[in-house]
Amino acid sequence: MPRRKYRVNLREEERAGLHKLVTSGRTAARTLTRARILLKSDGGDDDQTIAEALDVGLATISRVRQRCVKEGVEAAITSRKPHRYYQRKLDGSQEARLIALACGEPPQGHARWTLRLLADRMVQLGYVDSLSHETVRGTLEKTNSNRGATNNGSSLRRPTVLL
Numbered sequence: 001m002p003r004r005k006y007r008v009n010l011r012e013e014e015r016a017g018l019h020k021l022v023t024s025g026r027t028a029a030r031t032l033t034r035a036r037i038l039l040k041s042d043g044g045d046d047d048q049t050i051a052e053a054l055d056v057g058l059a060t061i062s063r064v065r066q067r068c069v070k071e072g073v074e075a076a077i078t079s080r081k082p083h084r085y086y087q088r089k090l091d092g093s094q095e096a097r098l099i100a101l102a103c104g105e106p107p108q109g110h111a112r113w114t115l116r117l118l119a120d121r122m123v124q125l126g127y128v129d130s131l132s133h134e135t136v137r138g139t140l141e142k143t144n145s146n147r148g149a150t151n152n153g154s155s156l157r158r159p160t161v162l163l
Contacts, residue, residue, distance in 0.1 A: 006062075006069040008041040014073050015042060021077075034077040037064045089135045090128065097127050098139055115140075 010018070018035045021027060033054055040050045047061050068076035090098065101121060106113045115133035118140075122131050 006065045008038055008065050008068050010038065010042040010073065015039065018073070018077075030079065031077050034064050037061055038068055038073065038076060041065055041068075089131065090139055094122075094127055095139055097125075098122060098136065099143060101125075102140060 018039050021035050022032055022039065025032075033056060036054055037050060037056065037060070040053065041061070041064075045053075047058050050056070050061050051058050064076050098118065102113055102118055107117060107121070110117065115136045118136045119131040119133045122128050122136075
C-alpha cells in the first residue's frame with residue numbers, strides 16, 4: 001500500500017460533525033461525498049476501497065484529503081469560489097442599443113432578427129468593435145422580452161436609440 005502524502009486525522013468533534021452531516025441528508029451530494037471521503041480516510045481505509053465504495057476517482061480523494069490537511073475540514077467539504085473574473089462585453093448603453101435594435105424591424109429580406117444578425121448589425125453601426133452571437137443571447141436572456149412571441153412589444157411605443 002503506497003504511503004499517503006496527506007493523512008487525515010479528525011478530532012472527535014470534527015468526526016461527529018461530519019457523521020451528523022452525512023446522516024441528516026439535507027446537503028448537496030458533492031458535500032456529502034466529500035464528508036464520506038474524510039470519514040473513510042480517517043477510518044484508515046485505503047484509496048482504492050474508498051473510490052469503489054463512493055464511486056469517485058482517486059484524484060478526488062487525494063484533493064479532498066489535501067485540502068483537509070492544508071485548509072481544514074470545512075474548506076475540504078465546501079466548494080471553492082471561482083478565481084476568474086470575466087469582464088463584461090457590453091456596457092449599459094450598448095445593452096440598451098442592442099435591446100432597442102432587437103425590438104425594431106428586422107432587416108430587409110428577413111422575417112425576424114437572429115442572434116447573428118443582431119451581432120453583425122451592432123458592429124456595422126459602430127456600437128462595438130466585435131460581438132459574438134452568444135454575447136447577444138446572454139444579454140437578451142437577461143431581459144423579459146420574448147422574441148418568439150407574437151407580441152414582443154412591437155405594438156408598444158418603440159424605444160429610442162441613444163446615439
